[in-house]
Structure formats: structure tokens, C-alpha cells
Amino acid sequence: MYMSQLYSPTLRETPSEAEIISHKLMLRAGLLRRSAAGVYAFLPLGLRVIRKVEQIIREEMNAIDGQEVLLPIIQPSELWEESGRWSDYGDEMFRLRDRQGRQFCLGPTHEEIITALVRSEVRSYRQLPLRLYQIQNKYRDEMRPRFGLMRGREFIMKDMYSFDRDNEGLDESYWAAYHAYKRIFERCGVDAHPVEADSGAIGGDVTHEFMVLAESGEDLVLFCAECAYAANAERAEGVREPGGTENKAALGALETVPTPGASTIEQISAFLGVQPQDCIKTLLYVADGTPVAALVRGDHNLNEIKLRKLLNCETLDLADDETIFEVTGARVGFAGPVGLTIPLYADYAIEHMQNAVVGANSDDQHCVNANLDRDFQVTAFADLRITQPGDPCPRCSGTLQGARGIEVGQVFKLGTKYSSAMGATFLEENGAETPLIMGCYGIGVGRTVAAVIEKNYDEDGIIWPLSIAPYQVIVVPVSMKDQAQAEAAQRLYDELMAEGVEVVLDDRNERPGVKFKDADLIGFPIRVTIGSKSLDKGEMEITLRRTKKKISVPLEDIVPTIKGLIKDGETL
Numbered sequence: 046m047y048m049s050q051l052y053s054p055t056l057r058e059t060p061s062e063a064e065i066i067s068h069k070l071m072l073r074a075g076l077l078r079r080s081a082a083g084v085y086a087f088l089p090l091g092l093r094v095i096r097k098v099e100q101i102i103r104e105e106m107n108a109i110d111g112q113e114v115l116l117p118i119i120q121p122s123e124l125w126e127e128s129g130r131w132s133d134y135g136d137e138m139f140r141l142r143d144r145q146g147r148q149f150c151l152g153p154t155h156e157e158i159i160t161a162l163v164r165s166e167v168r169s170y171r172q173l174p175l176r177l178y179q180i181q182n183k184y185r186d187e188m189r190p191r192f193g194l195m196r197g198r199e200f201i202m203k204d205m206y207s208f209d210r211d212n213e214g215l216d217e218s219y220w221a222a223y224h225a226y227k228r229i230f231e232r233c234g235v236d237a238h239p240v241e242a243d244s245g246a247i248g249g250d251v252t253h254e255f256m257v258l259a260e261s262g263e264d265l266v267l268f269c270a271e272c273a274y275a276a277n278a279e280r281a282e283g284v285r286e287p288g289g290t291e292n293k294a295a296l297g298a299l300e301t302v303p304t305p306g307a308s309t310i311e312q313i314s315a316f317l318g319v320q321p322q323d324c325i326k327t328l329l330y331v332a333d334g335t336p337v338a339a340l341v342r343g344d345h346n347l348n349e350i351k352l353r354k355l356l357n358c359e360t361l362d363l364a365d366d367e368t369i370f371e372v373t374g375a376r377v378g379f380a381g382p383v384g385l386t387i388p389l390y391a392d393y394a395i396e397h398m399q400n401a402v403v404g405a406n407s408d409d410q411h412c413v414n415a416n417l418d419r420d421f422q423v424t425a426f427a428d429l430r431i432t433q434p435g436d437p438c439p440r441c442s443g444t445l446q447g448a449r450g451i452e453v454g455q456v457f458k459l460g461t462k463y464s465s466a467m468g469a470t471f472l473e474e475n476g477a478e479t480p481l482i483m484g485c486y487g488i489g490v491g492r493t494v495a496a497v498i499e500k501n502y503d504e505d506g507i508i509w510p511l512s513i514a515p516y517q518v519i520v521v522p523v524s525m526k527d528q529a530q531a532e533a534a535q536r537l538y539d540e541l542m543a544e545g546v547e548v549v550l551d552d553r554n555e556r557p558g559v560k561f562k563d564a565d566l567i568g569f570p571i572r573v574t575i576g577s578k579s580l581d582k583g584e585m586e587i588t589l590r591r592t593k594k595k596i597s598v599p600l601e602d603i604v605p606t607i608k609g610l611i612k613d614g615e616t617l
């Protein structure tokens with residue numbers, strides 16, 4: 046490719062729409078352009094990178110017996126009614142009607158489509174296991190699309206679905222995908238750590254997310270420095286510490302005190318001169334129509350996912366003002382466990398609290414010296430809080446540390462969630478009709494590219510790992526007006542092309558500084574500079590993008606040297 050013809054409009058200035066480095070660099074290097082919020086057009090260089098990542102994914106999926114399919118983007122509502130997700134999915138789903146008024150969505154994910162596809166064809170255990178995957182656009186109407194390819198409304202995903210006859214088979218599929226994912230991210234040149242995660246709206250139990258640790262990450266990852274435990278903070282387990290409240294003698298007398306206008310933990314602790322960890326937050330929810338209360342320590346936050354799992358409910362919503370008044374007799378901000386008659390679920394940390402400050406269930410009043418057992422009882426203790434850095438490790442005696450992470454992939458065990466709901470069954474050897482056991486496995490292709498950039502850049506631009514660079518080499522004659530340089534550059538370009546090297550020749554009549562800046566910004570791993578002085582000495586100069594190392598190479602060795610560098614690509 047000649048640089049003069051390449052459609053790669055580079056920008057000197059960072060567009061104001063970009064907040065994080067990968068987004069800025071992808072716009073500046075001319076890899077993509079925004080069409081609408083969270084919707085992007087890929088330009089030639091951007092698409093080449095995407096295609097390379099896809100190819101790596103394809104090879105690794107094929108290696109674990111995945112078979113590639115291409116499922117429709119437009120999906121009929123009937124299938125989503127069958128799984129129960131047409132109403133559950135909410136505003137994130139792009140919905141549309143055809144001219145007959147039938148309802149469809151733009152697929153946010155493909156469990157329904159694939160389950161329907163397989164149920165009509167798979168009849169016997171002999172047809173299992175089956176692993177089908179696709180690389181396809183997904184559509185989610187995100188509330189806040191942002192960060193370029195990190196959180197878009199249209200994005201490219203690889204999704205694989207496994208169908209097995211039993212849980213042992215599912216285990217095999219799950220771990221095959223898990224290990225394939227490790228290879229995929231390694232080959233893309235980025236460290237992605239598998240961490241325990243929550244399964245969210247997709248359903249199922251066991252799941253791992255693959256996280257690239259980076260400041261710009263939207264997720265908080267907690268990991269233990271002493272053992273291998275790592276989890277998304279939204280899923281990380283809280284620890285039930287042994288012992289209860291030790292010193293019963295020190296219990297103060299329960300007392301109601303006025304706290305006018307102080308309804309948040311910050312306001313109350315400031316008003317009463319206590320610490321947030323001396324207060325109990327009482328949060329009122331309505332679970333499947335029934336009011337319940339959840340208690341967490343004042344400096345902790347409730348994890349709704351954990352509460353929802355504990356209650357095993359279909360719907361869980363924060364109680365509205367009216368319900369709060371009915372249940373407590375007070376405005377929002379003054380609920381407390383003393384005297385409440387609805388079920389109370391308390392986080393483990395509540396077990397160890399003494400002389401706590403709690404809402405008095407009366408406007409502008411709190412109770413001090415509230416004590417468990419004496420003043421209030423709880424229905425059950427459970428792990429209900431959002432685990433945070435500094436908390437004890439649930440696996441060993443270590444302490445959890447926090448880091449920001451970008452989720453680039455996820456593997457789930459779905460079990461029979463979709464196959465049962467949608468009647469996808471097969472006949473066992475003994476003739477029994479059994480639901481298929483499913484797993485699903487996703488990789489965000491664009492997000493992986495963004496994550497690679499987040500980990501591979503410097504002040505001059507992108508530093509592509511050789512494996513996914515849009516082109517491996519750029520040849521830069523210092524002056525195209527110098528005939529010897531222009532001819533040497535063309536000759537080298539032709540030779541590299543003949544050797545199958547992916548190369549760009551910067552044939553523009555630009556100053557060398559402009560050419561070098563573009564080469565660095567786009568991030569070609571290998572640059573060959575051709576100047577008069579080196580040509581006179583019978584040499585060309587190779588510059589490695591990552592290390593900026595320069596090597597002078599005799600003309601006759603230049604092609605073998607470049608080929609050698611590409612072969613040992615890991616070290617670039």
C-alpha cells in the first residue's frame with residue numbers, strides 16, 4: 046500500500062469527543078470515525094486490525110472444535126417471549142416493527158436464536174457435543190455510550206455457544222473455551238486476567254471475566270496478593286469474620302435523639318460526632334411485591350446482586366417514598382431496624398457492631414446505642430455488601446487489593462436456563478428426553494483492540510503488537526524528490542511485497558518529520574528509513590517502534606533482517 050493512497054486521515058489534535066487514550070489514538074491515527082453516539086465506522090487501518098483479531102479468535106475457536114456460523118442481527122420477539130427476556134431486557138434493547146407490525150429486536154446477544162436453531166435439528170446424544178460460534182455485530186442501547194469502542198451501542202463480538210449432554214461435558218466445553226481465551230489474548234499481545242464474575246442478565250451460575258488491568262477500565266477488580274483469588278468487585282465474596290460482639294458489658298442504653306435534617310450517613314455521623322462505621326444503613330426494598338429491609342454498615346454499600354440472589358426474587362426495587370412511609374412511619378432517611386416488622390436481612394459485618402446509630406423510624410430522629418438481639422433481631426445474616434479493597438481475602442489470610450479492569454471476554458455456564466425455557470431437548474441413550482446443557486462464551490473484538498492500545502502506547506502514538514498491527518512495516522524515504530532514495534524505497538517495497546510482508550511505502554512529498562510522526566502515531570512496528578547518507582554507505586536504518594532502537598543494516602541484508610524481526614515478533 047502506498048501512503049499517498051491510503052485512506053488514513055491522521056489528526057494532529059485530539060478530537061474533543063475522546064476521553065481515554067485508546068479512543069483518542071484511534072481517532073488521531075485514522076482508524077475510526079464516529080457516526081452517532083456509540084456507533085463507529087472503521088477505516089481501512091482500523092478494519093485491518095479488527096480482521097486480524099478476528100482471525101486469531103477464529104483459529105483458536107476452530108482449534109477447540111468450534112464451528113463458525115452467522116446468525117441474524119434481526120431477531121423476532123417470539124423467541125425472546127419464550128425465554129422470558131422480551132420484557133426483562135428493558136430499554137437496552139433496540140426494538141423495531143416490520144410493515145405488518147410484527148416486533149423484532151436488533152440482537153443484543155444470541156442465546157435465543159441459537160437455542161431455537163439447535164432445538165429443531167439436534168435430536169440425539171450422538172450429535173453432541175456441539176460448539177457453534179459467530180463473529181457478528183451486537184446492538185445495545187447503552188444509557189451512556191462512551192470511550193469509543195469500549196462501550197458502544199453497535200459493537201463486534203465473537204460469541205460461542207456449547208451444547209452438551211451432561212455437566213461433565215459442559216465442564217469440558219467451559220475449560221476448553223477458558224484456555225482458548227487465554228491463548229487468544231496472549232496472541233493479541235495483551236495480558237487478560239481471568240477473574241470470578243457475576244453472570245448478570247445472561248443467567249447461569251459459574252462465570253469468569255477476562256480483564257485487562259488499566260486505569261481507564263470501568264470495572265473494579267479485587268485480587269489477593271497472597272493467593273490466586275481474583276474477582277470482579279460486584280461479585281467478590283465478603284468474609285464472615287468469627288466471633289460476635291464481645292463486650293456485652295459495654296452496651297449503652299438505647300436512646301432516641303433528634304437529628305433534624307440529617308438523613309445521610311455523612312450528615313448523621315457529622316451531626317452526632319461518630320464514624321460512619323458506627324452507623325447502620327437500613328435500605329428498604331420491595332422484593333416481588335413484599336417490603337424487606339437490608340442492613341449494611343454505614344461505610345459499606347449494599348450489593349443488590351447479592352440481595353437478589355439471597356431472596357431468589359424475580360423483581361427487586363428500592364422502595365418508593367410512599368412505601369417507606371407506610372413501613373416505617375417516617376420520611377426517607379430515618380428507617381432503622383428497631384421496631385420494624387418486615388423481614389430484616391443483615392450483612393455479616395452487622396454481627397460485630399455494638400452501640401450502633403440507626404434510624405428511629407421517626408422523622409428527624411435516630412437511635413444511639415442500638416444493639417443486636419437486645420434491640421432488634423434479623424431474619425438472616427448473609428454476604429450482602431460490595432466487597433472493597435482492604436477487605437480480607439475469602440480464600441486465605443491475605444488482603445484484597447483493587448485495580449481497574451477492562452472486560453474483554455467472558456465465559457458462562459448457562460446450564461439449562463434457555464434449553465428448558467425453550468424446549469431444546471435431546472434423547473439420551475436410554476430414550477429419556479433431556480434438556481441440552483449450554484454454555485456461552487463472548488469476546489468483545491473492538492474492545493479487545495481498544496484494550497491493546499490502552500496497554501501499548503507512548504506520547505507519540507500507538508505501539509501495535511506485531512500480531513495485530515495493521516501493517517508490519519513502513520518504508521520511509523526521507524525525500525521522494527531524491528531519485529536514488531525513491532528508487533531504493535520502491536525496490537525494497539517490491540521485495541518485501543514479494544516475500545509476503547505487509548508493508549506501506551510512504552511515497553508522499555512530505556517533510557521527513559511529518560512522515561515519522563504519522564508512522565509513530567499509526568504505530569507500525571518496524572520502520573525502514575532511507576536517507577542519502579546511509580544509502581551512500583550502502584545501508585538503510587531500521588527503527589523499532591516499541592523500543593525506538595535503531596539498527597543500521599547493509600542493503601543486501603535488509604529483507605532477511607526484516608523477515609527475522611517479524612519471525613521473532615514477540616520481542617518487538
Ligand SMILES: [Zn+2]
Binds near residue numbers: 271439440441442
Ligand atoms: Zn488470598
